[in-house]
Amino acid sequence: xxxxFSITPWEVKGKIDYERLVKSFGVKIIDDNLKSLxxxxxxxxxxxxxxxxxxxxRDLDILLNEYLNGKKFYLYTGRGPSGPMHLxxxxxxxxxxxxxxxxxxxxxxxxxxxxKYVYHEDMRPSEVYNYTIDNIRDILALGxxxxxxxxxxxxxxxxxxxxLAISVARKVTFxxxxxxxxxxxxxxxGLIFYMAIQAAPAFIGYFISDEYKYCLIPAAIDQDPYWRxxxxxxxxxxxPKPAQIHGKLLPSLKATGKMxxxxxxxxxxxxxxxxxxxxxxxxxxxxxxxxxxxxxxYGGNPEICTVYMYYYYLFEEDDRKLMERYTKCKNGEILxxxxxxxxxxxxxxxxxxxxxxxxxxxxEYIEKYMIDSKVNLEDQxxxxxxxx
Amino acid sequence: xxxxFSITPWEVKGKIDYERLVKSFGVKIIDDNLKSLxxxxxxxxxxxxxxxxxxxxRDLDILLNEYLNGKKFYLYTGRGPSGPMHLxxxxxxxxxxxxxxxxxxxxxxxxxxxxKYVYHEDMRPSEVYNYTIDNIRDILALGxxxxxxxxxxxxxxxxxxxxLAISVARKVTFxxxxxxxxxxxxxxxGLIFYMAIQAAPAFIGYFISDEYKYCLIPAAIDQDPYWRxxxxxxxxxxxPKPAQIHGKLLPSLKATGKMxxxxxxxxxxxxxxxxxxxxxxxxxxxxxxxxxxxxxxYGGNPEICTVYMYYYYLFEEDDRKLMERYTKCKNGEILxxxxxxxxxxxxxxxxxxxxxxxxxxxxEYIEKYMIDSKVNLEDQxxxxxxxx
Numbered sequence: 001x002x003x004x005f006s007i008t009p010w011e012v013k014g015k016i017d018y019e020r021l022v023k024s025f026g027v028k029i030i031d032d033n034l035k036s037l038x039x040x041x042x043x044x045x046x047x048x049x050x051x052x053x054x055x056x057x058r059d060l061d062i063l064l065n066e067y068l069n070g071k072k073f074y075l076y077t078g079r080g081p082s083g084p085m086h087l088x089x090x091x092x093x094x095x096x097x098x099x100x101x102x103x104x105x106x107x108x109x110x111x112x113x114x115x116k117y118v119y120h121e122d123m124r125p126s127e128v129y130n131y132t133i134d135n136i137r138d139i140l141a142l143g144x145x146x147x148x149x150x151x152x153x154x155x156x157x158x159x160x161x162x163x164l165a166i167s168v169a170r171k172v173t174f175x176x177x178x179x180x181x182x183x184x185x186x187x188x189x190g191l192i193f194y195m196a197i198q199a200a201p202a203f204i205g206y207f208i209s210d211e212y213k214y215c216l217i218p219a220a221i222d223q224d225p226y227w228r229x230x231x232x233x234x235x236x237x238x239x240p241k242p243a244q245i246h247g248k249l250l251p252s253l254k255a256t257g258k259m260x261x262x263x264x265x266x267x268x269x270x271x272x273x274x275x276x277x278x279x280x281x282x283x284x285x286x287x288x289x290x291x292x293x294x295x296x297x298y299g300g301n302p303e304i305c306t307v308y309m310y311y312y313y314l315f316e317e318d319d320r321k322l323m324e325r326y327t328k329c330k331n332g333e334i335l336x337x338x339x340x341x342x343x344x345x346x347x348x349x350x351x352x353x354x355x356x357x358x359x360x361x362x363x364e365y366i367e368k369y370m371i372d373s374k375v376n377l378e379d380q381x382x383x384x385x386x387x388x
Numbered sequence: 389x390x391x392x393f394s395i396t397p398w399e400v401k402g403k404i405d406y407e408r409l410v411k412s413f414g415v416k417i418i419d420d421n422l423k424s425l426x427x428x429x430x431x432x433x434x435x436x437x438x439x440x441x442x443x444x445x446r447d448l449d450i451l452l453n454e455y456l457n458g459k460k461f462y463l464y465t466g467r468g469p470s471g472p473m474h475l476x477x478x479x480x481x482x483x484x485x486x487x488x489x490x491x492x493x494x495x496x497x498x499x500x501x502x503x504k505y506v507y508h509e510d511m512r513p514s515e516v517y518n519y520t521i522d523n524i525r526d527i528l529a530l531g532x533x534x535x536x537x538x539x540x541x542x543x544x545x546x547x548x549x550x551x552l553a554i555s556v557a558r559k560v561t562f563x564x565x566x567x568x569x570x571x572x573x574x575x576x577x578g579l580i581f582y583m584a585i586q587a588a589p590a591f592i593g594y595f596i597s598d599e600y601k602y603c604l605i606p607a608a609i610d611q612d613p614y615w616r617x618x619x620x621x622x623x624x625x626x627x628p629k630p631a632q633i634h635g636k637l638l639p640s641l642k643a644t645g646k647m648x649x650x651x652x653x654x655x656x657x658x659x660x661x662x663x664x665x666x667x668x669x670x671x672x673x674x675x676x677x678x679x680x681x682x683x684x685x686y687g688g689n690p691e692i693c694t695v696y697m698y699y700y701y702l703f704e705e706d707d708r709k710l711m712e713r714y715t716k717c718k719n720g721e722i723l724x725x726x727x728x729x730x731x732x733x734x735x736x737x738x739x740x741x742x743x744x745x746x747x748x749x750x751x752e753y754i755e756k757y758m759i760d761s762k763v764n765l766e767d768q769x770x771x772x773x774x775x776x
Contacts, residue, residue, distance in 0.1 A: 117554055118558040121558050124775070125551065125555070125772055125773050126773040155769075156769065158550040159546050162543060162550070163543055166502050166578050169577045169578030170506040171509075171576065172578075173575065174572075174573050174574070174575050178573070185561065185566070186562070188558045188559065188562070189557045189561070189562060189565050189580050190554050192581065193578070195577070196577060196578065381543075386513075387512070387513050
């Protein structure tokens with residue numbers, strides 16, 4: 001692929017070449033050997049791994065071998081609340097929920113209003129605050145277990161993170177941070193420091209419970225720069241390097257591959273009503289032929305079709321049925337219109353269920369998940385005092 | 389003065405040329421006009437100002453005029469707990485206590501263990517923690533009013549500062565911070581960000597009470613770089629620039645003028661026992677002649693005498709008696725031995741009273757001063773949401 005693309009934790013431009021990312025980020029593909037190990041641990045290969053949507057990793061093999069030897073690990077993922085959430089945003093949470101349920105392990109969800117606030121220099125505190133609450137409600141609507149799920153809101157719960165964050169920060173020079181994130185002299189000092197806040201939850205498990213020294217981070221691959229620095233300093237703090245499993249980003253509904261923040265029609269938001277969903281899917285870029293006649297004659301190209309991708313990523317769990325749709329498209333036995341109509345139906349159904357669950361999530365419900373309602377800060381600080 | 393010196397918030401080298409600092413920092417001398425204004429507000433000229441120990445300022449004139457027009461202001465000072473406190477460290481607190489009592493105003497005392505932790509990369513969290521508690525006890529032993537004195541421990545109370553700190557941080561570029569503090573590519577990102585934490589209390593008054601939009605910072609002049617940047621961004625946050633009044637540093641007991649952290653014998657620590665005090669004063673650098681005979685013949689040089697400086701700064705309140713000591717020394721009517729013996733006696737007396745007061749200060753006593761026991765975080769966050 002020759003198209004240009006760039007990917008940072010804050011912006012994705014162009015059509016992403018995931019093979020090239022693996023090389024440039026220095027991560028590893030989840031290969032067949034690792035898939036066998038995963039099967040040993042989970043009893044199956046998770047759908048999102050089998051379909052290579054969660055496709056690369058760092059130290060996942062080491063972590064799972066430790067797990068088979070009796071070492072527990074916790075999960076850590078997060079969300080930057082810069083706006084309403086779309087289907088692409090919940091993909092890592094759907095995967096994370098699967099992992100948590102399969103392993104009955106602790107999960108830390110970090111909400112990063114501070115990151116969004118220092119990145120978008122014109123954003124008002126009230127905007128970031130409102131998105132934080134709204135996004136938490138969307139995430140919890142997916143049905144996480146309140147017993148072992150801990151939400152950390154960077155702003156309200158900063159006292160749980162700050163001692164760890166400064167321990168991280170004093171080990172990271174500006175020069176290192178600049179090399180990894182591409183900072184310039186004009187970057188603000190809030191954004192420069194912020195990586196330490198995002199690194200902290202990769203070690204916080206131990207400060208909640210002695211048994212959690214190991215951490216696995218399931219997240220979209222654009223977050224990888226954070227984990228690179230986090231891994232660099234883990235040893236200096238006396239911790240194993242946190243392992244990662246990286247997901248691809250849900251493709252745009254537009255041909256350009258450009259991400260959604262600037263183009264709302266390129267993604268389905270969890271708040272989109274039925275008509276908006278229908279319109280967006282109707283206008284989605286497909287791999288179909290210009291006319292029905294040609295489609296029947298030559299067949300379509302599901303490989304480049306965003307509608308097919310939506311089935312592949314989220315809306316067709318059944319591999320056999322997915323293959324059938326692929327073959328039918330290739331053979332010209334199905335028209336784009338039918339394919340789109342069915343997808344719209346499935347999305348509308350998913351969203352209406354999602355919103356019904358979301359409606360029930362009020363402040364009291366959220367409270368049960370927040371770290372400050374579950375962890376005693378004084379106990380945690382006592383443990384921090386033992387840090388090197 | 390031709391000697392070389394350098395002064396930063398973290399290190400002071402050489403003998404300080406305070407006149408030159410005024411020029412290089414771009415602050416103003418407290419002149420006779422300002423002294424008249426001060427007398428109008430306080431009913432007298434505070435001793436430490438009359439003696440030019442608190443000698444320079446930014447916008448103190450503007451602030452006091454606003455005050456005479458009915459605008460209240462609060463005080464903000466602080467302490468970096470990198471070790472035990474010596475007499476030089478409490479000088480700004482003695483002055484601040486005077487200001488608070490005279491004006492019955494709110495006072496914020498910031499403890500900055502995070503600054504010391506990120507600056508001294510080999511310091512353990514437990515060390516910084518222990519110094520924080522010990523230093524708070526020393527400060528409170530000076531007798532601050534618990535009704536309107538708020539201590540903020542940057543680590544334990546970070547949730548009260550962080551929303552403001554990131555509002556500051558996103559307005560400060562690396563390039564600006566580097567120019568003011570002399571950061572290099574090898575500076576760690578914790579130290580780079582830290583200035584935003586020290587800036588936050590200059591605005592926090594308003595978030596505690598609507599009536600406090602104006603702030604006066606009494607502090608040693610080495611802290612000035614922080615206030616320079618803080619003032620730069622104040623307007624962007626919708627606040628007036630905080631005013632400062634700058635103090636000189638208590639001179640070293642050694643001729644070199646080098647500061648105390650690396651040379652414990654250059655300063656009197658609040659924990660020094662009677663014998664140590666006697667020894668340190670006995671070995672102090674004076675302006676005396678080599679022999680008693682020469683002293684009687686030619687007289688001494690109180691201008692360069694560290695023993696005289698201690699009387700001047702802290703241990704002779706009575707101007708007439710101070711002048712008498714000066715003249716007697718000049719005329720050879722008093723020998724260094726007598727002068728030292730009397731100073732030792734006064735210091736020992738001060739320290740024993742100080743320690744008696746400090747002994748009574750336990751966790752319960754401290755609790756009454758901590759911001760989290762007096763300010764409701766949720767209320768404060770609601771006010772942050774109104775920030776630009």
